[in-house]
Amino acid sequence: MIRVKSIIAAVLVTFGLAGAGAVVAAEAGKEIQKQSWSFSGPFGTYDQNQLQRGFQIFREVCSSCHGARLIAFRNLYEPGGPGFSEEQVKALAAEYQIADATAETGQRPRVAADRWPNPFPTEQDARDANGGAYPPDFSVLAKARGTTQPFPWWILNYFTAYQEGGADYIYALLTGYHEEVPASAPEGFELAEGKYYNDYFPGHAIGMGPPLADGLITYEVGEGEAAVPLTLDQYSRDVAAFMQWMADPHMVSRKEAGFRVMLFLFLFAGLMWAVKRRLWAKVEH
Amino acid sequence: MSGHESTYNPSNPVEKWLDDRLPLVRFSKEHLMDFPTPKNLNYWWTFGAILAVMLVIQIITGVVLAMHYTPNVAMAFDSVEHIRRDVNGGRIIQAVHAVGASMFFAALYIHIFRGLYFGSYKAPREILWMLGVIIFILVMAIAFMGYVLPWGQMSFWGATVITNIFSAIPVLGEPLLQLLRGGFAVDNATLNRFFSLHYLLPFVVAAVVVLHIWALHVPGNNNPIGVEVKSTRDTVPFHPYYTMKDLFAIIVFFIPFAWFVFFAPDILGHPDNYIMANSQVTPAHIVPEWYLLPFYTILRAIDFNVLFIDSKLGGVIAMGGALLVLFALPWLDGSKVRSGTFRPMFKWFYWLFVINFIGLTYLGAAPAEGVYVIFAKICTAYYFAYFLIVLPLLSRFETPKPLPTSISEAVLAKPHSGSAGAAVPAE
Numbered sequence: 001m002i003r004v005k006s007i008i009a010a011v012l013v014t015f016g017l018a019g020a021g022a023v024v025a026a027e028a029g030k031e032i033q034k035q036s037w038s039f040s041g042p043f044g045t046y047d048q049n050q051l052q053r054g055f056q057i058f059r060e061v062c063s064s065c066h067g068a069r070l071i072a073f074r075n076l077y078e079p080g081g082p083g084f085s086e087e088q089v090k091a092l093a094a095e096y097q098i099a100d101a102t103a104e105t106g107q108r109p110r111v112a113a114d115r116w117p118n119p120f121p122t123e124q125d126a127r128d129a130n131g132g133a134y135p136p137d138f139s140v141l142a143k144a145r146g147t148t149q150p151f152p153w154w155i156l157n158y159f160t161a162y163q164e165g166g167a168d169y170i171y172a173l174l175t176g177y178h179e180e181v182p183a184s185a186p187e188g189f190e191l192a193e194g195k196y197y198n199d200y201f202p203g204h205a206i207g208m209g210p211p212l213a214d215g216l217i218t219y220e221v222g223e224g225e226a227a228v229p230l231t232l233d234q235y236s237r238d239v240a241a242f243m244q245w246m247a248d249p250h251m252v253s254r255k256e257a258g259f260r261v262m263l264f265l266f267l268f269a270g271l272m273w274a275v276k277r278r279l280w281a282k283v284e285h
Numbered sequence: 286m287s288g289h290e291s292t293y294n295p296s297n298p299v300e301k302w303l304d305d306r307l308p309l310v311r312f313s314k315e316h317l318m319d320f321p322t323p324k325n326l327n328y329w330w331t332f333g334a335i336l337a338v339m340l341v342i343q344i345i346t347g348v349v350l351a352m353h354y355t356p357n358v359a360m361a362f363d364s365v366e367h368i369r370r371d372v373n374g375g376r377i378i379q380a381v382h383a384v385g386a387s388m389f390f391a392a393l394y395i396h397i398f399r400g401l402y403f404g405s406y407k408a409p410r411e412i413l414w415m416l417g418v419i420i421f422i423l424v425m426a427i428a429f430m431g432y433v434l435p436w437g438q439m440s441f442w443g444a445t446v447i448t449n450i451f452s453a454i455p456v457l458g459e460p461l462l463q464l465l466r467g468g469f470a471v472d473n474a475t476l477n478r479f480f481s482l483h484y485l486l487p488f489v490v491a492a493v494v495v496l497h498i499w500a501l502h503v504p505g506n507n508n509p510i511g512v513e514v515k516s517t518r519d520t521v522p523f524h525p526y527y528t529m530k531d532l533f534a535i536i537v538f539f540i541p542f543a544w545f546v547f548f549a550p551d552i553l554g555h556p557d558n559y560i561m562a563n564s565q566v567t568p569a570h571i572v573p574e575w576y577l578l579p580f581y582t583i584l585r586a587i588d589f590n591v592l593f594i595d596s597k598l599g600g601v602i603a604m605g606g607a608l609l610v611l612f613a614l615p616w617l618d619g620s621k622v623r624s625g626t627f628r629p630m631f632k633w634f635y636w637l638f639v640i641n642f643i644g645l646t647y648l649g650a651a652p653a654e655g656v657y658v659i660f661a662k663i664c665t666a667y668y669f670a671y672f673l674i675v676l677p678l679l680s681r682f683e684t685p686k687p688l689p690t691s692i693s694e695a696v697l698a699k700p701h702s703g704s705a706g707a708a709v710p711a712e
């Protein structure tokens with residue numbers, strides 16, 4: 001017979017070890033709240049409309065400073081993404097030029113297979129344009145940021161498959177600006193020239209001015225759709241969701257495959273359990 | 286149980302012909318099918334099979350990854366992303382390999398702690414145990430170098446911190462450090478040699494695994510009561526009894542494995558490794574992968590000088606010692622009783638050791654400040670005390686519980702079989 005105790009002990013030891021490794025000292029600053037995302041949890045999928053809105057913000061606002069070198073235009077019409085049509089994407093790509101030595105002018109319009117253009121030719125140019133700060137590439141940025149939960153709450157993350165720390169952080173960052181240094185700032189905090197106060201940025205002084213504000217962007221409302229609020233909060237959510245998709249564009253198909261694999265494993269395990277039991281029934285053990 | 290009679294009878298001329306020249310089939314039948322295995326093994330004994338499967342999975346996924354990976358500082362990071370985004374099946378293969386490393390260690394630790402509890406390291410299995418320690422050290426080196434390959438921030442800074450350890454060694458330290466790094470700092474040369482070794486060493490591990498199993502098949506398995514097999518009544522053939530049981534355990538092990546691969550492939554990693562390596566920016570906290578943390582804590586716990594040994598060298602000695610002491614374990618624990626089940630005092634110290642080890646893991650990820658430093662020292666002290674003081678002393682002062690005479694008797698004495706077996710002292 002299977003010793004339930006043994007299994008529980010094995011699981012505890014494993015998670016005890018793996019979990020203990022996951023503690024990272026919390027940065028001073030406000031705690032980042034978990035948001036509810038359409039893509040969270042094992043059943044989560046991206047909300048196509050949200051990704052389209054997020055893309056609009058990325059394109060109209062963020063992409064003037066931030067690149068996305070790993071994103072190809074074709075990704076925008078691939079399944080599991082924002083779901084633009086192939087024609088839309090091709091037309092969009094053609095709006096951007098790319099250097100091509102074989103072209104007559106040394107440049108040609110981009111095609112769907114080309115990558116998203118970088119706004120600055122070099123890192124130095126980017127820094128010069130941004131008061132010395134470097135706007136990071138967006139391709140995997142949502143995976144490169146995270147949140148920390150106090151003990152013992154992070155243990156739950158392994159069971160809920162919490163992977164949205166990056167989106168939570170980005171949302172918090174975009175909504176965490178203050179026009180003036182607030183009373184909650186660390187003692188003796190002085191904001192350097194050209195920096196902005198943010199509750200969630202490590203060290204609070206960020207080189208990016210608040211990129212979004214209420215009413216900044218107008219969303220097109222499709223027929224029969226409810227209007228989406230044009231607020232900083234909504235924009236931040238949408239662009240954070242889009243960034244999560246950029247970092248993990250195949251999440252939906254991966255989870256779908258996961259369900260098939262899990263189903264198979266459970267059935268196979270059940271079968272093996274029965275085989276093993278029958279076999280051992282004859283042996284006193 | 287190497288001396289048992291072979292039951293193999295070549296059934297046709299081709300098999301006969303082969304058997305006279307290279308008795309491969311006979312060998313497999315003896316070792317993979319007929320091998321007499323104690324019938325009372327519990328599920329902790331399935332982890333060896335799980336580990337073998339994990340090694341094969343790591344090698345297969347690794348070879349495929351290497352077809353698409355570029356070991357160059359400018360391209361490594363993007364090439365791993367390329368695998369994830371553009372290579373057919375790449376995101377699954379990459380996730381299996383990365384999560385697989387963690388699962389491998391989970392299984393390794395369970396396997397090792399199984400051995401510690403049931404005294405599997407004691408005579409006549411010392412060599413078997415020592416080969417296991419060699420595998421453990423090799424796999425740590427492999428995983429550490431593998432983690433450098435994606436060339437993220439943690440890859441780079443982990444490599445810098447860990448290679449730097451070697452500089453503490455007197456005289457040889459500096460040249461050794463440069464040899465490891467292929468230069469003065471962690472750079473392209475480091476990435477290239479790490480890739481080369483990361484590809485090579487798993488095959489060395491596979492070879493040591495063969496020796497490990499050879500060394501297992503000479504004395505045969507230990508078992509939960511730690512009393513040696515006395516007669517064929519105590520055993521069952523490996524196949525089908527244990528092949529089917531192991532297969533069941535492997536499938537069950539795949540369930541959490543698949544959970545991580547498909548639903549949370551990044552949860553066991555560090556977000557900073559999604560930032561490309563940058564020698565100009567030091568991450569706020571440099572933390573190795575979770576499975577290296579216990580030893581990282583021991584390294585950092587020595588922050589004081591001892592006589593002419595400065596703290597840096599002291600840390601290296603402690604960390605190296607923490608691994609080397611495992612080699613001496615068969616001779617440190619003098620108790621004739623193998624299984625912890627029959628050692629009333631040992632049990633307490635053992636479970637304290639387990640908790641202590643989890644504590645060491647936890648502390649490895651905590652900042653080296655305040656109470657953490659004190660706890661790190663206490664846990665390190667207990668780690669060594671367990672091997673160097675507790676086990677040698679216990680073997681003198683502990684009175685073990687009476688042992689069953691044989692496996693069959695112990696099995697019959699189990700509650701579900703009703704009768705209580707007569708208890709007799711150790712062999």
Ligand code: HEM
Binds near residue numbers: 351365427483
């Ligand atoms: C004991 C077996 C092995 C262990 C424990 C192991 C562990 C690891 C780890 C921890 C990583 C970093 C994964 C990541 O963060 O993305 C990695 C990457 C890698 N490994 Fe292994 N590995 C093993 C065997 C192999 C073998 C046999 C090969 C090739 C023959 C291989 C090839 C690679 C390659 C190319 C990468 C870089 C791609 C990537 O990061 O995904 N590994 N390995």
